[in-house]
Amino acid sequence: MKRFLNFVWKEFLHILRDYRTLLILFGMPVAQVLLFGFAITNEIKDAKIAILDFSKDNVTKEISDKILSSGYFMLYENLQSPKDIEPAFRKGIIKEVIVFEPDFGKNLERTGTANIQLVADASDPNFANMVIGYTTSIIADYQSELSKGKTLPAMINPEIKMLYNPNLKSVFMFVPGLMSVILLLVSALMTSISITKEKELSTMEVLLVSPLNPFQIIVGKVIPYLFLSLVNSAAVLILAKYVFEVPTVGSLPLLIAESTLFLITSLSLGILISTISNNQQTAMMISLGALMLPTIILSGYIFPIENMPVVLQILSNIIPAKWYIRIVKGIMLKGVSFDYIWKETIILLGMTLFFITLSIKKFKIRLE
């Protein structure tokens, strides 16, 4: 145990001495959260829309004016028939089409309810969501103005239709994705580099010809990064909460436990990478190319998995981050309990055991 602690102490010294890497390790998550965070909360300004008005009465004109004068939207064209909607979107300029039903004003006056359809280009799900949100709130505003002093409130039902991504399932929720990428990067990349560094500087030779056993070497390498990554994820959570008001709805201890599990998955991947690469460069290439890239692309972090071709959807199942993102989304955004994420947890656990077994088997007690 003393030997082991000694090893961990040495690892911490390495990390602390390399202040450039340390700066990147802690600066990167903060920078990413801020970047993504601000990119996402950016207000909509002059988004181009089209209007298809079957009614053309005073009420629809008032609503259109209110929407267009809000500063968020700009009229690009007036459409004449529902057939025009699809081609209008295809041009890629307009973000939303507002459709008023025939006799909109009459319906509202007579029955108190009228229907409006909002069609959005959800190929960018996040933006579509915002556009719809803004429009509905303007309509709601108009509706409450109209209802003032009346006994029977006016009801305008906005019917929302998301084109190209109807369910809007994978709303770009950057915090869970970012957490997974940071944890993966810090754990897998840094451990694989730090182990191969020992090989490259031939200090591994000296370590092997010592009473330290491989298990102590590996675990000793892993512990400092486990600690670092936990600090990092805490930083992301705190930033998310206080800067962007993305609070953690569910249980924090559960989130930490699941994050630790994912960390161990990433660390074991890092060890595995180090057993197959002989220098830091190879380790870095494998970590970035074979680990980071698929994680960013296939985990649902940036691109919704539901929108991918079936082959990629199937492939995404072997990406540990996919399951972790699901777990984090569940706990952070929906506040679900363990009952809802046990499946994902078991998958992650299985992957971790697999990687650990493989890397212990592959770890060489000699030089070849």
Added chain:
Amino acid sequence: MEYAVEVKSVTKSFGETKAVDDVSFSVEKGELFGFIGPDGAGKTTLFRMLTTLLLPDSGSAVVDGFDIVKDYKKIRGAVGYMPGRFSLYQDLSVEENLKFFARVFGTTIEENYDLIKDIYVMLEPFNKRRAGQLSGGMKQKLALSCALIHRPDVLFLDEPTTGVDPVSRNEFWDMLGKLKSEGITIVVSTPYMDEASKCDRIALMQKGKILDIGFLRDIVGKYDRELYAMKSSNMHRLILDLRAEENTDTVFSFGDFLHYTDKRGVIDKVQMKNEMVLKGHADFSVNEISPGIEDSFMSLMNGK
């Protein structure tokens, strides 16, 4: 007598190349044993097998009473090893490196301080300096201290003086001499022939094979031919001219001189000088010399 290291026909190949080819030798306890040979002779591979880092393809070896394959864990605690490349943590200070290795072996600097004292006093002024910023000689001293910190029974030093200035090299050999008197068996390798005289016994290695093994004077004593040192102002042309001669056996360049042997054995120096002056080597000189280890090595290498 039990040996500190006993190797029986050990062979190790990497693909087609036989890095170590049927090597046998034994090192007595408390001996300072040197492997001498050029780069690629197989010294490092041999050392790595003896320190359990590589498995031999065939043959067996016992280090400090333990088999290198079966008892590799016991060997790992009992020997000290200093690889050819500087293998300490460059970003840790002198003191931290030493502390780390002491703890790895379950000991403390204080416990074995007397063993490393002579070396460590030279390092102590730089205690807080990062190992990466030390000079080459200092790095070697630190590496030696780290390899010694657990008072190993057998110490393996793979080319410890390569890339080190001559003064530090001498100091280093003096230190090895002191360690020897502490009863530590030392197995060392070097590409420098002149360091052979510092060892008790030496083994000359070339292309994975041991050419000869024994005391330096015995190895050199086996050299039974007449050897001449020659010199002229145009050394390059002199080599070419001598090689063109019918009776020339070997000509090698040794610093400022050429070492020459003749198929006839003894030569007529006056006649030789005349011939060479005729060929334009006005300031030609020739003298008999006694052979050194390099001459032995060259002659063994050529199978003569």
